[in-house]
Amino acid sequence: MLKKTIATAVVLAVISSTTSLAATELPAPIKGQMMIPVIVNGLKVLFPDTEPFIDDNGRTMVPVRFVSEKLGGEVKWDAASKVVTITYKSKVITMPLNSNEVSIDGAPITLDTSAVLTEGRTMVPLRFVSEAMEATVVWDEPAHAVQVNDAAFTAKAEAGEVKLDPWGRQLATNSDPAIAKDWKTLTDLPDMAYETIVETVGLADRNNKKYFDVNRNNIFTSRESLDRWSNMIRQYYVTVLNVDYRTINEKTFHDAITPLILDINYSDNLVYYVNLAIIDYVKFVKNNHIITRGYADPEPYLTRQENSLPIIRTHFKFEIIQSDDRTQSILDSYHVSDKSDKIEFKRNTWYTGYSDVKLITTAGNYQEEHMFINVNLENMFLTDQYKYEVLK
Template identity: 35%
Template sequence: MKKRILFVLMMAVLVNGFTLTASAASKPPTFVSVVMDGMKLWFPDAQAFVDDNQRTLVPVRFVAEALGAKVGWEAGSRAVPIQKGDQSIRLTIGSKVATVNSEEVAFDTQAVMQGGRTFVPLRFVSEILGVTVEWDDKTNTVLLSTKALESKNDPWGRLIRTSNLPSNAADYPYILADIPNAMYELAYPYSDPEDRKVSSTLYSTISEYNKENVDIWLSRLKTFGALWLNVDYRTIDDAWAQALFATKLQNSDAELKYIRQYVEWVKENKIQVEGYLDPEPSMIYYDGFGGDYIRVKFRIKFVSFDKQDGLLYDEWFPKDAKFEKNVWYEGYSDIKMKASVGGDWGNSLKVSSTASLFFNHTISKVE
């Protein structure tokens, strides 16, 4: 059974790119973070997501590769054969029956194909494949376990490392095994040198920086990113503008006018953008001017446009941008958030009206 458990998170992203673009509805796509055995999985072009029926669907091609499995694709029968050693599984798109070592196993949900990729329902992974699954609905995170962890974890189920530390390791409450030093060592945004505070200080001295509040901030930031980085000139409308506006901290309705102007520009310039961002809760920086920056890893692709100008709703969007079409770019960025009240302000922190992907960032083409 254990072979079968490991053998499978395999269910199979196979061909090319699943995409989710913001629709006319005000509800943004719900992307899901996946952590397996304490390590966050970063899918290069297809994120786990929650569909309209509230099913969590996960792409697991890279887990399969890590486990040494061979994953195939039979276009005629729409079947996914998976082989590892003497273990074999055969899954057919749209079927509620899988074949495991020549035995049929029935289940009450099915794998689906989106944009040419196969996505596996989380329920299939947990009930049929036997992988231990936990769901954190506050942060939309799936925690997958194939073995007992011996190392120390952070409050979000991530493995903490104690070697090969970044040069500024003391700035953080801990250092994670699945984050490279380059993300830790990215320079901080402009700040007041006397009043700035790094995340190790924030977590240890200020009561608002607790998991309950941070989970709220992460959820708001993910919702913002799902709208902000997914636009389509064919479907974007005023519902999108109002949904984006609602994710941000506002003292008036003034910014809504500018968001609506961007919507019209998207239509005129035939802009299509796909992307997602993944905020890191242990990387929060207070700039001393009232802004909290949460560091994110992001990936973005500019599918369609006539002119390079203003492809995102972002006042720092580079004026000399030379982005190629249909090419993924990735990097790190600090996204600014602000609170509207003093005192117990934790629940009021929302995305700042001046938040930018390009204010303090790195970006490079995915090779």
């Protein structure tokens, strides 16, 4: 009911703006973090469970096998000695677990961090391993991503043999024509990323291709704007997808998400109902022993337009660890309106998929600088607007 009230109030705000306990063993308290996309030779790496993270030394740590093998390395793990060995061409890199002392071809090297075991995955410092395998590593701060390229790929890109999007990812060359007519397709994305229903019936609606063609070289397709909007989405879902009934705090949760969804031009009535919905959800989390974790990874090159406002196709990865009511564990699925589906997810199972995140504004001018995430609190499960599957 609250979300239906919010939806009605949002419509009025936009119109007016145009004129002016169940588990026996629980994990440590959940702390959310932004997903760190790792792009190796123009292809984003899909990690099946444990995601890269930045450790206490400021180093990006990644599961050793998934990046090393993409650069041509062979990875072996010795469980007895707890040493990971990477063989690259004739080079041998050894990294003992929990030790700063590593070696390349027997020559000792001291690092400022060490390989660690996280959730059953051996995590290693990305920069050291990649550079040891003769690749370059660049941190793309605006995109909150890491680019890892070897010399062969760099030469191909510079020669124009592979085409890249503005974020350094390979454009697909043999896409399904039914998809390619509407979308800018990327080599590393599955077909499911493009499969949800997109209706472009209004004069202010544009599919993904038309969005970039019509807005070519303007602020609405600039990396600056798209990175800003994408980081809003990432930050919002750091809070929304990582909740823990043992630690959730109403004020902290509220203060983390409301700056990303509430425009100062919204009516007091709308703000009241949004605040009420958030308070209600936090109580629900506590009463239903909810623990979830997850990530949102927007695909800015898949932005389209509806009612003159941008919509960003977003990759979601989430897991319901504990919940007495698994149909309403996530804020996006809590007390949904008739525009969203109600789904019961399995416990302790990673789901991956895509949905649209709608942006909205009440600003008449400089809209690109005053976008907010859809205040309806529903993005992930809008009917016909999402695709999810169990991550294997």
